[in-house]
Amino acid sequence: MEHATNDPRAGTLGTILVVDDDDGVRRVTRRTLERRGYLVVEAASGPEALDVASEFDGPIDLVIMDIMMPGMTGNQASYHLAEIRPGTPLLCVSGRPDASEVRFGVAARAAFLPKPFTPDQLASAVEKVLQGDTAP
Numbered sequence: 001m002e003h004a005t006n007d008p009r010a011g012t013l014g015t016i017l018v019v020d021d022d023d024g025v026r027r028v029t030r031r032t033l034e035r036r037g038y039l040v041v042e043a044a045s046g047p048e049a050l051d052v053a054s055e056f057d058g059p060i061d062l063v064i065m066d067i068m069m070p071g072m073t074g075n076q077a078s079y080h081l082a083e084i085r086p087g088t089p090l091l092c093v094s095g096r097p098d099a100s101e102v103r104f105g106v107a108a109r110a111a112f113l114p115k116p117f118t119p120d121q122l123a124s125a126v127e128k129v130l131q132g133d134t135a136p
Helices: 023-035 046-055 074-084 100-104 119-130
Strands: 015-019 039-043 062-066 090-094 111-114
Touching: 015 023, 015 046, 023 039, 023 119, 039 046, 046 062, 046 074, 062 074, 062 119, 074 090, 090 119, 111 119
Parallel strands: 015 039, 015 062, 062 090, 090 111
Antiparallel strands: none
């Protein structure tokens, strides 16, 4: 006998937290990932990402983080996220791959995907990071 479930993760490939201050980028990223079977939660800033990571009931399998955000940068937020969700893989994205935050910050230790990216590039990077490869 089958039991109904209220688990929003049921039937998904995993949960991804998307953190970007650009609404359009978040929207396109969300659609791309949902079409490929992921559950997506969003945050528009570093502080909001920390709130979501603290309050989300269930595992977060991957964080996709814009590095260059106003206020708290992705680099700063990633250190706090590592305390809240230790071991969660990180995929950094940025339209400024030459920025020092990218070259010397957290992106130097995590997977990196330059913006703009295509849906296929995003999906490929996500799959690689989830399989343990930090060089998409």
